[in-house]
Amino acid sequence: xxxxxxxxxxxxxxxxxxxxxxxxxxxxxxxxxxxxxxxxxxxxxxxxxxxxxxxxxxxxxxxxxxxxxxxxxxxxxxxxxxxxxxxxxxxxxxxxxxxxxxxxxxxxxxxxxxxxxxxxxxxxxxxxxxxxxxxxxxxxxxxxxxxxxxxxxxxxxxxxxxxxxxxxxxxxxxxxxxxxxxxxxxxxxxxxxxxxxxxxxxxxxxxxxxxxxxxxxxxxxxxxxxxxxxxxxxxxxxxxxxxxxxxxxxxxxxxxxxxxxxxxxxxxxxxxxxxxxxxxxxxxxxxxxxxxxxxxxxxxx
Ligand SMILES: [Fe+2]
Numbered sequence: 621x622x623x624x625x626x627x628x629x630x631x632x633x634x635x636x637x638x639x640x641x642x643x644x645x646x647x648x649x650x651x652x653x654x655x656x657x658x659x660x661x662x663x664x665x666x667x668x669x670x671x672x673x674x675x676x677x678x679x680x681x682x683x684x685x686x687x688x689x690x691x692x693x694x695x696x697x698x699x700x701x702x703x704x705x706x707x708x709x710x711x712x713x714x715x716x717x718x719x720x721x722x723x724x725x726x727x728x729x730x731x732x733x734x735x736x737x738x739x740x741x742x743x744x745x746x747x748x749x750x751x752x753x754x755x756x757x758x759x760x761x762x763x764x765x766x767x768x769x770x771x772x773x774x775x776x777x778x779x780x781x782x783x784x785x786x787x788x789x790x791x792x793x794x795x796x797x798x799x800x801x802x803x804x805x806x807x808x809x810x811x812x813x814x815x816x817x818x819x820x821x822x823x824x825x826x827x828x829x830x831x832x833x834x835x836x837x838x839x840x841x842x843x844x845x846x847x848x849x850x851x852x853x854x855x856x857x858x859x860x861x862x863x864x865x866x867x868x869x870x871x872x873x874x875x876x877x878x879x880x881x882x883x884x885x886x887x888x889x890x891x892x893x894x895x896x897x898x899x900x901x902x903x904x905x906x907x908x909x910x911x912x913x914x915x916x917x918x919x920x921x
Contacts, residue, residue: 623673624656627914631655632707634812637834637846638671639702640728651680653838654706655914659693661702662686671695671704699848700728701834714780714810718830718850727858729847729865731836736876737915738813738837739884739907741845744876745815745833746807746899748788754871757791761800764789772902780810781906783899794829795856795864797822804828809903812912813837821852829853831865840915841882845869887919 626632638652638661646665651658651674658674662684670686671693678684693704698713719726734741744750749767751760770786786805793803806818806828813835818828830850835843847865886908888901908919 626706627655628912629707630910630912631812631837631914633705633709635696635703635705635709635713636813637701637703637836640731640846641669641697641700641702642728643731644702647683647685649678649680649682649684652836652844653842654704655837656839657706659704659706661695661704662689663702667697669695669697669702671702673706699832699834700726701846701848714778714808714814714816716816716830716832716850718828721850723852723854724830724850725853725858725861727849727851727861729849729862730869731844731846732866732869732873733838734843734845734873734876735841735882736843736879737841737883738835738843739903739912739915740879740882741835741843741876742809742813742815742833743884743900743903744872744879745817746783746809746903747897748786748805749897750875751788751790754875755868758868759790759793760788761791770898772899774902774906775808778810780808781899781902783807783902793819794822794851794853795861796853807899809906812907812910813915823852823854827852837915881917883915883917885917887917890917 636654644663646663649660649662651660659671660674661671663669664686668687670689672689694709696703699719752762752765768787772783775782784806787802790803791800804820808816816832818830821827821829832848834846837843886904
């Protein structure tokens with residue numbers, strides 16, 4: 621079987637998430653799809669990890685010593701997930717400093733298959749306008765449907781999109797919320813297929829919870845959405861936190877899968893801009909400027 625052609629060089633050289641470390645059985649190979657290519661991966665009991673383009677002699681479910689696999693793809697373990705790259709990756713992955721704060725609960729909440737492109741999944745994550753309609757009674761409720769003015773910029777110090785001053789009334793913003801509150805959001809898009817959301821903590825007004833979406837492009841119209849939470853929550857166990865996040869994502873999944881077209885149009889005239897879409901417009905321009913075509917419909921030259 622011929623391997624699928626590689627995607628645009630920017631996408632090829634990105635770090636991509638492929639599995640939650642907690643989902644791996646040490647010494648046992650597992651398999652997934654990344655950028656249309658079968659990729660296998662494993663960890664050893666000592667935490668060494670490996671990923672490789674699938675081979676007949678190391679089948680999924682079979683025994684493997686990760687540290688002995690050669691040749692292997694570049695790998696790194698970050699934020700509870702295993703990341704790999706089919707090209708030449710950057711030395712560093714984007715930072716999430718909060719992950720290292722000792723009083724946070726870090727949870728690899730879910731890895732969910734969705735039939736949509738990676739850029740559509742990120743764009744939906746950035747969209748506050750859908751809260752009252754899709755997450756009714758939890759992340760939004762009528763009559764609080766207005767998306768208030770907010771700011772979008774490319775961060776000064778890093779190549780990432782930053783949406784700030786986002787505010788939204790939420791009836792039940794998290795597992796520790798006791799009643800509705802106006803929640804402040806900051807969105808970062810530090811990677812073409814990953815977004816990190818900060819939202820007011822219901823426990824500590826001076827700090828924010830972190831909800832990250834790491835999208836694994838299996839194909840141009842098929843992803844696994846990996847959710848990472850870094851929360852101030854001393855009341856609930858991981859099961860309660862996961863269940864809350866799964867409930868939210870279960871509401872998004874059919875919306876995502878009904879997107880048409882499944883790939884994200886990058887032509888500025890493709891869709892009508894409204895205020896809620898300000899971050900989406902910035903995101904589309906940023907992808908286009910980078911030359912990302914994977915999972916998109918590039919603007920006609
Ligand atoms: Fe949503």
